[in-house]
Amino acid sequence: MTPHSRLLALCGLLLPCIAHAASMPPPTIAMPLSGLRVPADAVPATLPTPTEGSALREQVTQKLKRMFEAADASGTGRVTRVTAKARGLGFVDRNFDAIDQSRAGSVSFADVESFLQRHATAARDRR
């Protein structure tokens, strides 16, 4: 038993363990919880209206497309399984065979969208 774990075992028997706690400086609170609100200079002149329905779905598509394109180093619009894995598109890597229905060895964002639509339908049908 190391000296530290012996101390811990002794702590469990109600002997004062204040040595460790006393040597740690007190915690700091730089900003009280009550101060945690957005600074005025972070608030823009115009606040966007919340999207829903098809506008929200379009935002989601654009978002996923941006993430796909960030991984498309070659700029060809297609990624291979290896590229997907190396560039952070683990989702594409994990589902590659299901996305690459034509066995092209690489997939486009349209292939991913098509997979997502099939996936969503299957999940809905399982409920």
Add this chain to the structure above:
Amino acid sequence: MQHRLKAGANARRYCAACVFASIVVLAGCGGGGDSSSNDTAYSDPVTYSSGASASLSSAKELSSVTHHQVIINGVALNYTATAGHLTASDPASDAAHASFFYVAYTLDGQAAGSRPLTIFYNGGPGSASLWLHLGSFAPVRLETGTPSTTTPTPYALQANSQSLLDVTDMVFVDAVGTGFSQAIAPNTNQTFWGVDADAVVFRDFITRYLAVNHREDSPLYLFGESYGTTRSAVLADELEVAGVPVTGVILQSSVLNYNVNCAMVTRGRVNCGNLLPSYGAAGAWHGLADPSPPVSELPAFMDQMRTLADAAYTPAVATYLATRTPISSGLVATLVARTGLGFSVWQASPNMSPLVFQVNLVPNVIIGLYDARVSAPVGSTLAQGDPSSDYIEPGFSLAVNDYLANGLGYTTPSSYAISNDSITVWSFRHDGAALPDTVPDLAAAMTLNPSLRVLSLNGYHDLLTPFYQTEHDLARLGAQPNIATRFYAGGHMTYLDNVSLAAQKADLAQFYRDPAVTR
């Protein structure tokens, strides 16, 4: 089971240690015989800093490991607590980005992949996660007496019979620049003080934790509070894209879209209509609404207030904001009756900000934004800030070092940073907008993973992240059988209230166990 030691200030730290140690003995710490002989304390020599420009030159992945027991639903559960650091690294280059301090609680004797694993974090941004850690579902919990603000400190650290340990393993992790979490050079803490950078580095911490502990097959849950819900939406999408499926997202007191939150952004810019039900709850609590239903009858009253907001108040405010047309005196009379806030106050501030509401509802009293049930007389110490958040700071602050050192065997020469001031420089930009709207992120995560389930937990008396705003935010996703919403008496931190804690535990246990979410 607990005993309160009344002592002077110098003895308080000692007392807290003794209180914890005695609880630990009574709960049978090391009670599986001599499992405490496997305990390994860790005296971390590193000094961590929460400053914006701070960075570690390098980081080790070391931790203390201690063994304990807690009784939940009459069953004694042996568990292991691990307190220390793991490094979040770039997934492509493997460059070390940040050293995260975490405390993990794992049930002993389980197959690694079989149990759910839940990552907990508070928000701020700039808050450490000690509120969730020591106040909610860990195997130990501080008794604050919420909504009372006069519970003496040190708070008793009790064995938590409402802990979630029986349904999930838990990891409480502090954001970069809080707790003992710090950036690694060439990054500084401020590198990660932004909506996107913060979510990405959390993603990398999680993937590291999963890899080191062989938990890739465990159902993964995210439990974030307040800004932590903003983080969770972005983080869930980042994890799904990275190929790490998220089984569930638990949203405690949500602010999914900063652009529509009346309390978070500058007064007067945003329609406060969705706060009306919360105002009604506050008025009822203080006995000022006419009638003031008891908490047991609050749900029906809240339904009336939702309707009043949607049908009358919110549209009237929209008209007022656009044209300066005052709200009709008939509607004002209804608002007065339903909330107890005075006629002249409604007339003067038709778009009722929570900041105006909190100082005008009860004469000579300020009620809390975090929890409108909490109040403090004007001129008192608690009334200098928000009484419903500041009252818990001394007790939690006193408990942290004692618990880490004496309960978990972890020490460091550093100050535990309960909060930093990162919010003053935080980069809120997200998806081309100045303030984050993370509903599209949650939608994207649910698109990538149609099995992802969401549980939204809300306090009726929360004026900071009002529950009806959250309902509206989630409603943008359309009819979603995978999203459930629950409501409790209490404010932002519903779990501090013992009655609400038990109700939340029951709802959470069902969420973890049932394959289909019950709306």
